[in-house]
Amino acid sequence: MNPTEKTQAIRERLTAVLSPYRLQIEDQSHLHAGHNPAAQHGGTHYAVTIVSDQFAGKRSIERHRMVYDALGSLMNSIHALAITAKTPDEP
Amino acid sequence: MSDVQETIRQQIASHPVVLYMKGTPQFPMCGFSATVVHILDLCGVKDYLAVNVLEDESIRQGIKEYSNWPTIPQLYINGEFIGGCDITRELYQSGELQKLLQEAGVVAN
Numbered sequence: 001m002n003p004t005e006k007t008q009a010i011r012e013r014l015t016a017v018l019s020p021y022r023l024q025i026e027d028q029s030h031l032h033a034g035h036n037p038a039a040q041h042g043g044t045h046y047a048v049t050i051v052s053d054q055f056a057g058k059r060s061i062e063r064h065r066m067v068y069d070a071l072g073s074l075m076n077s078i079h080a081l082a083i084t085a086k087t088p089d090e091p
Numbered sequence: 092m093s094d095v096q097e098t099i100r101q102q103i104a105s106h107p108v109v110l111y112m113k114g115t116p117q118f119p120m121c122g123f124s125a126t127v128v129h130i131l132d133l134c135g136v137k138d139y140l141a142v143n144v145l146e147d148e149s150i151r152q153g154i155k156e157y158s159n160w161p162t163i164p165q166l167y168i169n170g171e172f173i174g175g176c177d178i179t180r181e182l183y184q185s186g187e188l189q190k191l192l193q194e195a196g197v198v199a200n
Contacts, residue, residue: 035120060178068161075161080123083177 001077003027003043009074014050017070021088022051028082036079044079055087095153107195108139109167111154116141123176124164130183135198169195 001009010025026047029039038044048067055063063085068075075081103109108131114120116128131139144151144163155161158172166173168191173179182188192198 032122035122060181061172061174064174064178065160080121080162 001043003029003041006043006074006077007046010046010048010071013070013072013074014048014067018050018052018054018066020050020052022049024049032080038079043077046078046080047082047084049084049086051086051088053087055085056089060085093153095149096157099150099153099157102140102142103167103170106140107169107197108136108192109142110139111142111144111150111163111165111167113143113145113163115143120145121164123162126176127164127166127179130179130188134183134189134192136192138197168192 007025007027011023014020014023014025027042027045028047029042029045032039032045036044050067054066058066064083067081067083067085071078071081110116110124110127110131112119112121112124112127114124119125119128128141142150142154144154151163154163154165158165160172160175162175164175164179166175166179173182173188173191179188182191189198193200
């Protein structure tokens, strides 16, 4: 799976499971290429901002788990994932 | 329970604060691990168990299974899994982390 396909796969899984209002996926691998040669070509380090009703009443740790669970086996090939998970009511 | 899981369980049970990280607090090998070290410093935590997962592949995999959490760093306070870098930062900014550390008796009130 190349980086473009992986970003698309992340988008598909999160969309299918969490029905987000807003979903931003940023491949930040280039920022880490200095200390991690595998990051040179992208597809290893991601930042995800996701807004979903399903996070209502859940603590951060539960929200992050929901994101990890939605990604499932994809997480095996992702080195780092920064997550911002909010409900539509939260700033 | 496998030996690795038992080792992890004992580490977490016998130290009020445990950080599984890449590298050491003096020489973190990953920006996310470095951030959590920095936050613990800012909170005034002097003494905690830092486990360098790069030195032990079985711990590196085992800790992910222990917490059912796929990434490192992982912070534990009083036996409870707190989170990784993002959540630790959020809890620090909201003041909740300081409260947890006070309850654990590792920083002054």
